[in-house]
Amino acid sequence: MGRLWRMIWVVVMVIVMVAPSSWVSWNGGGGVECRKTVRMLESASFDYPAMSCRSHSASILDYGGVGDGKTLNTKAFQDAVNDLSQYASQGGAQLFVPSGRWLTGPFNLTSFFSLFLHKDAVLVASQDINEWSVIDPLPSYGRGRDAVGGRYISLIFGTNLTDVVITGDNGTIDGQGALWWQKFHGKKLKYTRPYLIEIMYSENIQISNLTLLNSPSWNVHPVYSSNIIIQAITIIAPVTSPNTDGINPDSCTNTRIEDCYIVSGDDCVAVKSGWDEYGIAFAMPTKQLIIRRLTCISPYSATVALGSEMSGGIEDVRIEDVYALNTESGIRIKTAVGRGGYVRNVYVKGMTLHTMKWAFWMTGNYGSHADTHYDPNALPVIQGINYRDVVAVNVTTAARLEGISGDPFTGICISNVTISMRKTKKAPWTCTDIEGITSGVSPTPCALLPDQGPDKAVDICNFPQESLPIENLQLQTCSYSHLT
Ligand SMILES: *[C@@H]1O[C@H](CO)[C@@H](O)[C@H](O)[C@H]1NC(C)=O
Ligand SMILES: *[C@@H]1O[C@H](CO)[C@@H](O)[C@H](O)[C@H]1NC(C)=O
Ligand SMILES: *[C@@H]1O[C@H](CO)[C@@H](O)[C@H](O)[C@H]1NC(C)=O
Ligand SMILES: *[C@@H]1O[C@H](CO)[C@@H](O)[C@H](O)[C@H]1NC(C)=O
Ligand SMILES: *[C@@H]1O[C@H](CO)[C@@H](O)[C@H](O)[C@H]1NC(C)=O
Ligand SMILES: *[C@@H]1O[C@H](CO)[C@@H](O)[C@H](O)[C@H]1NC(C)=O
Numbered sequence: 001m002g003r004l005w006r007m008i009w010v011v012v013m014v015i016v017m018v019a020p021s022s023w024v025s026w027n028g029g030g031g032v033e034c035r036k037t038v039r040m041l042e043s044a045s046f047d048y049p050a051m052s053c054r055s056h057s058a059s060i061l062d063y064g065g066v067g068d069g070k071t072l073n074t075k076a077f078q079d080a081v082n083d084l085s086q087y088a089s090q091g092g093a094q095l096f097v098p099s100g101r102w103l104t105g106p107f108n109l110t111s112f113f114s115l116f117l118h119k120d121a122v123l124v125a126s127q128d129i130n131e132w133s134v135i136d137p138l139p140s141y142g143r144g145r146d147a148v149g150g151r152y153i154s155l156i157f158g159t160n161l162t163d164v165v166i167t168g169d170n171g172t173i174d175g176q177g178a179l180w181w182q183k184f185h186g187k188k189l190k191y192t193r194p195y196l197i198e199i200m201y202s203e204n205i206q207i208s209n210l211t212l213l214n215s216p217s218w219n220v221h222p223v224y225s226s227n228i229i230i231q232a233i234t235i236i237a238p239v240t241s242p243n244t245d246g247i248n249p250d251s252c253t254n255t256r257i258e259d260c261y262i263v264s265g266d267d268c269v270a271v272k273s274g275w276d277e278y279g280i281a282f283a284m285p286t287k288q289l290i291i292r293r294l295t296c297i298s299p300y301s302a303t304v305a306l307g308s309e310m311s312g313g314i315e316d317v318r319i320e321d322v323y324a325l326n327t328e329s330g331i332r333i334k335t336a337v338g339r340g341g342y343v344r345n346v347y348v349k350g351m352t353l354h355t356m357k358w359a360f361w362m363t364g365n366y367g368s369h370a371d372t373h374y375d376p377n378a379l380p381v382i383q384g385i386n387y388r389d390v391v392a393v394n395v396t397t398a399a400r401l402e403g404i405s406g407d408p409f410t411g412i413c414i415s416n417v418t419i420s421m422r423k424t425k426k427a428p429w430t431c432t433d434i435e436g437i438t439s440g441v442s443p444t445p446c447a448l449l450p451d452q453g454p455d456k457a458v459d460i461c462n463f464p465q466e467s468l469p470i471e472n473l474q475l476q477t478c479s480y481s482h483l484t
Contacts, residue, residue, distance in 0.1 A: 045481040050165045051206045051229065053478035054114055055091025058084060059098060061484045067100020069124065074105035074131060085110035092163065094480055097121040097171065105131030106194065109158035109166075116480060117171025117210065125155050125175045125196075125216075134191050138200075138223065140251055140274030140282035140312060142370050144192025145243070146184060146217070151192035154221070161202040170234070172211045173197075177241060180216035184242050193217035193243070203227050206475075213237070218245045219264070224284060226253040227470060233260045239299050241265035246296075248272055251284035251312050256470040261295045267305040268296035268327070271314055273341065276374040279311025280340040286312070288468045292320040298327045303353075308334035308366045310380065311341040318463060319348040325355060330392065332361040333382060337404060338374035342381040344411075349463040353392035359419055360387060364404035364433065382409035385436075386461040390417040397426050398443055403433030412436025412449060413461035419443060 058080060059065075065076040084093035092112030099120035105128070109115070117123065126132075134150040137143050144151040155175065158164055173196055180193045193216040199205050201224045208231040212219045219235050222228050230247055237244035246262035249255045250272040262268040273279060273286045296303040303324040306314050324330060330353050333343055353359055362382065382403065392398075398419045403409035413436055421428055421443060431446035438445045440457030452460065 045479075046169070047477050047479050048116060048167060048169070049208070049475035050114060050167060050478045051204060051473065051475060052092065052112075052163055052165070053476055054087075054094040054112070056084065056087040056093040057096065057480050057482035058093060059096045059482060059484045060102070061098065065097075065102060067098065067102045067121070069101035069103060071103060072105065072126060073102050074107060074126065077104055077107040081107060081110050081113065084113060088112040094478075096480055096482065097123070106133070106153045106155050106157055109156065109161060109164050111161045112163045114165035114167065114478075115156075117168030117173075119169040119171055121168065121171040123155070123173045127176055127179050132194055137192075140279045140284060141309065142275060142278030146189050146192040149191060152194040154195040154198035156197045158202060159200040161199065163204040164199065164202060165206040166197060166210070167206060167208045168210050170209055170211055172213060174213040175215040177214040177216040177237065177244065181241050195219065195221045197221065198223065200224050205229070206231070208232050210234070211236070214241070215244050217243045218248050220247045221250060222252050222255065223250040224252070228252060228255040229470065229473065230255070230257045231259055235260065235262040235264060237264045239263065239265050239297070245270045249286055249289055251282070252286050252289070254288045254468060254470045255290070256468070257289070257291045257294070259293045263297040265300065266298065267301045267332075268294065268298050268303050270305045271317060272307065272309045273312030273314055275309040275370045276311055276338050276340070277378070278370060279309060280375075280378060282312055284312045285315060287315045288470070289316070290318045290320070290468055290471060291322075294322045296322070296324040296327050300328055302329045302332035302361070303327050305332045305334055306343050306346065308336065308339070308368055310335055310343055311339050313341045314343045315345050317346045318468070319346070320350050320463065322351040324351070324353050327353070327356055329356060329358040329361040330390070331387065332363070333385065333409075334363050334366040335380040335382065336364065336366045336368070338369055338376055338378050339380045340375070340378035342383065343385070344381065344383040346385045347463045348387045349389050351390045351392070353390065353395070355394045356392060357396045358400050359390065359392045359395050360399040360401065360414070362401045362403065362409055362434070364402050364407070364409065379404060379407040384411040385409070386413045387417065388415045388461040388463070390419075392418070393420040394422050395419050396422055396424055397430065398428040399445075400430045401432070401434045402430070405433055408433045408435055410435045413438070414441050414445065414449065415439045415457040415461040417441045
């Protein structure tokens with residue numbers, strides 16, 4: 001905008017601001033414009049918590065965005081990001097999305113950049129499939145999960161970035177997934193469904209204070225990345241919707257997921273690291289992960305799943321203060337012959353579970369291979385799995401722990417766990433090909449998990465004392481202030 005134009009604009013806005021509201025609404029057609037302007041002014045200045053603050057501010061309105069729910073804003077978003085990327089070396093930029101319904105196709109993010117959604121801003125994903133470009137499958141998966149070959153790019157996508165914040169005052173991203181679920185069920189997909197947010201090969205990422213609705217598939221997918229905070233996210237999808245996993249840290253290091261509320265059709269959190277021979281070759285584990293203060297409702301899936309794609313390895317996972325209601329299982333480890341990799345040093349402390357098929361579940365025969373070329377000698381190593389301080393009620397089976405014949409799951413430790421069973425004829429514990437110990441666990445565990453006596457519950461299966469580097473990262477208070 002030219003300097004003169006900007007001055008006129010400011011004068012107009014000041015007039016609008018001081019005008020009585022009766023004048024604004026009385027002013028017929030022009031009144032709509034004025035009301036919009038007043039609202040923009042009101043929301044043009046605020047503080048928010050973030051990993052890093054930005055020196056340059058802009059609004060999507062500066063780039064021709066229209067929040068009427070009908071106008072397509074893909075170009076406005078991509079133009080905004082491309083233009084704001086020029087500030088990367090000058091303190092970075094923040095893009096504000098005001099109240100409104102912002103229809104958009106997918107767009108890419110840039111480094112040293114923050115996206116902030118106003119509490120009444122809704123990014124609405126376009127249902128025009130031509131808007132969705134197709135990108136390569138993930139190298140650690142070898143193929144898309146829905147179909148062999150490429151995958152539709154995610155609504156908000158970033159790759160090879162440093163320092164990205166996606167946040168808001170609980171603003172909303174609506175994936176309008178129903179169309180995609182229908183195509184998936186009808187086997188009409190040529191490529192794998194898009195996710196809502198995917199960040200690849202990046203570091204220093206914050207995704208926080210947002211509500212994500214009806215994702216076509218997974219909701220939040222950080223992959224091949226490190227130093228990640230995912231905080232105060234509400235995720236909602238129908239409990240019967242296919243593969244609407246909440247948060248999937250995948251081949252990531254140093255990740256903190258906290259204060260999230262998830263209702264979905266698949267695992268609330270699914271920790272991953274690549275699939276069979278592709279994941280083994282890529283060899284990028286997920287490690288240093290903390291998940292805390294998670295609330296989950298997912299009647300057909302797990303509160304936290306580890307796998308089934310775990311071929312690059314999963315280690316040093318800490319899970320604390322979890323509440324799950326009407327969810328199929330508490331913690332579930334899923335793997336198979338051919339996966340290779342490992343899941344080791346997992347620590348869970350403090351779960352309250354209500355209405356559940358299995359509080360603890362480990363599956364060594366999950367199957368589900370990328371293709372037929374997996375190595376049948378690639379056996380996963382599952383070792384050092386610790387659960388303590390769990391209370392569960394209305395549970396059908398306390399634990400179903402099934403290792404692999406000739407490849408037992410070892411170092412399982414369960415202490416201070418009270419599970420109140422539903423009245424059923426089922427045995428509370430099913431254990432095969434596993435080794436470990438228990439203490440202070442009720443109902444009485446299976447013989448493969450011998451009880452060490454109740455007093456041992458105080459000092460076994462302990463959570464690590466030292467915190468992960470990402471736990472020490474404090475968010476700063478950042479300011480946004482801008483006149484459009
Ligand atoms: C976004 O990034 C993907 C992957 O790098 C690329 O294929 C696509 O063309 C990019 N889109 C735009 C609009 O730049
Ligand atoms: C992103 O980083 C990966 C890993 O370092 C590299 O293989 C890839 O070529 C990079 N992609 C782009 C678009 O720079
Ligand atoms: C974001 O969430 C955090 C943690 O729940 C909270 O402290 C903060 O006030 C929220 N900020 C905004 C802008 O909503
Ligand atoms: C965010 O919005 C969702 C959906 O309206 C709501 O359920 C949730 O309580 C809100 N979270 C906060 C922190 O306000
Ligand atoms: C217990 O679980 C069953 C299903 O497993 C459910 O139908 C029932 O409503 C639950 N009872 C309570 C009190 O929540
Ligand atoms: C056992 O677990 C409960 C919560 O389930 C907790 O309040 C209590 O402190 C735990 N006991 C020990 C000895 O850690």
